[in-house]
Amino acid sequence: MLKKRIIPSLLLKGNGLYKTTKFSNPIYLGDAINVAKIFNAKEVDELMLFDIDSSKLNKAPNFSLIKDIASSCFMPLTYGGGIETIENAKKIFKSGIEKIALNTALFKKPRLVKELSDYFGRQSIVASLNVKRDLFGRYIVVNNSLKKCYDGRLPDLLLELTEAGAGEIFINDVDRDGTLKGYDINLAKLVCSNSGLPVSFCGGASSFEDIKEVLFEGGVSGAVAGSLFVFSGPRKAVLISYPSSDDIQKIISSDER
Amino acid sequence: MEIIIIDTGMANVGSVSNMIRYLGFQCTVSNDINLIKNADKLILPGVGSFDEGMLALKNSHLLDCLIEEVITNRKPILGICLGMQLMTKGSEEGKIPGLGWFDAETKKFDSTYLGQKRIVPHMGWNSVKASKHLELFDGFENSSKFYFVHSYYVDAYNSSEILCTTEYGEKFVSGLNKDNIFGVQFHPEKSHRYGMNLLKSFIELEC
Known part of the structure; x- marks a missing residue:
């Protein structure tokens, strides 16, 4: 049967990798290619790459x-950041990326999803949403500058x-980004029950238990995490890690619960 | 050994050539008819929709060349994902007929199966059960897994053409083979050492 996915998410800025907290305070982790190579050696299920400068600086x-x-x-x-045309998307796919994530463009160029999907097939298009709570605790969708969009x-x-x-x-749960507070399971459930598509979910993971919870109680297909796989200890020392195949077995075999 | 990855201008050719070079083989990404004629093995990768894929082959004037090399000269070819689907007679995704090398048609996954909601596309790692050419899947004590991402699957009408199967709610055909023609629905180029083993075995296969 289809296995649930555990996915490190990496943020690019220039040629470096960074990790943010609530979308701010980027901390430098290291050279992007080196970190990607380490994750490859650990045989991760998948990697998500987001260029956090591309859309903001219109690059x-x-x-x-x-x-x-x-x-x-x-x-x-999966790559996201600054994709606004079919030509850009073509170049991305040609370089060896499977899926492209659209975020800013979803609202700036609403027809792009359909155009890209018609051309490349729906399986290669990820709709990426930043979700936050407003003053009343309601979920709102925001852009990368945290403005409601x-x-x-x-x-x-x-x-x-x-x-x-x-x-x-x-x-991407903005309020929990980098906080290690655990995933918002209610948000995960809300998204899964209102979507017939695979859902990947990021924000707050601090342990394998959190991952198990979002996969099976939240119902998502992919548990995505940043800090958990790049930091170690309370002082956030940079350490690239990923669960071993034994640990993964424990996480993704739901019948053990 | 000369391996040509057929460039349809829209596929994930980069990943396939990356893995083949990592395995230590020469390969070229091209749609040049002469290179295809001189190749020992062909790979037809695919990302995109069915009609775009067939049009890409037509527009590069590759159809006659492929039929001659694969059908007349029996040159080994491996179709990946859409590349395999193009080898069927046609697809529910499009209107243009496929290559028709397999007695099979490409159909869309239903979003329900036996009353249960089923997420489409089928995306992620899944296991495959080999029906033949076991060497493509060998060596991992049944723990091998491959990366899938697709909304359409092939429905094979001739069971002798089934290479392997996979469970997603129901069992579906995840690979086809007839003589020198191979196709897999999953992405070996994105499946770590399991995919490397499959590509290496295909390259070393004597058909």
């Missing part, structure tokens, strides 16, 4: 870096994106 993706990372990775890669309800947006041709939903 095209860093194609040469993406190509170098892809050539040392023998697992699926969608007025309707989250379930309606999920439906719209599915109909437009997205093949996967990626949720």
Whole structure:
């Protein structure tokens, strides 16, 4: 049967890798290619790469870096950041990326999802959403500068994106980013029950238990984490890690619960 | 050994050539008819929709060349993902007929199976059960797994053409083989050492 996925998420800035807290205070982790090689050696299920400068600074993706990372990775890669045209997307796929994630462009160029999906197939298009709580605790969708960018309800947006041709939903929980507080299981459930697509979920993971919880109670297909796989200890020393195959067996065999 | 990865202009050719070079073999990404004629082995990768894939082959004037090399000269070829689907007679995804090398058609996964919700696309790691050419899957004590990402699957009408199967709610055909023609639904180039073993075995295979 299909196995649940455990996915490190890496943030690119220039040629370096960083980790943020609540989308701010980026901490430098190391050279992007080296870190990707370490994750490849650990046989991770998948890697997600996000260029946190591309959209903000309106820059095209860093194609040469993406190509170098892809050539040392023998697992699926998702890339997000600065993709606004079919031509850019073509170059990304050609460099060895399987899936592209759209975030800013979802709201800036609403027709792009359909265009990309028609051309490359829905399975290669990930709709990436930053979710936050407003003052009343309601879930809102925000852009990378944390400004609200969608007025309707989250379930309606999920439906719209599915109909437009997205093949996967990626949720980035801004309030829990880098906090090690555990995943918001209610948000995971809300997204899964309102989407027929695979859902990958990021924000707050601090332990394998958290991962198990979001996969089986939350119902997501992919548990995504940053800090958990790049830091060690309370002082956040940089240490690249990933569960061993025995640990993965314990996490993803749901019948052991 | 000369391996040509057929460049349809839209596929994940980078990943396939990365892995083959890592394995120590020469390979070229090309749609040049002369290179394809001189190759020992061909790989037809694929990302994209069915009609775009067939149009890409047509627009590069590769159809006649592929039929001659694969069908007449029996040159070994491996289709990956959409590359395998193009080898069937056609797809529910498109209107253009496929290559028709397999007695099979490409169909869409239902989003329910036996009343249960089933997530489409089928995305992630899954195991495969080999029906033949066991060497492609050998060496991992049944722990081998491959990365899948697809919304369409091949429905094989001739069971002797089934290379391997996979469970996703129900059993579906995850690989096809007839003589020198191979196809897999999953992505060996993205499946760590399990995929490396499969590509290496295909390259070293004597058909």
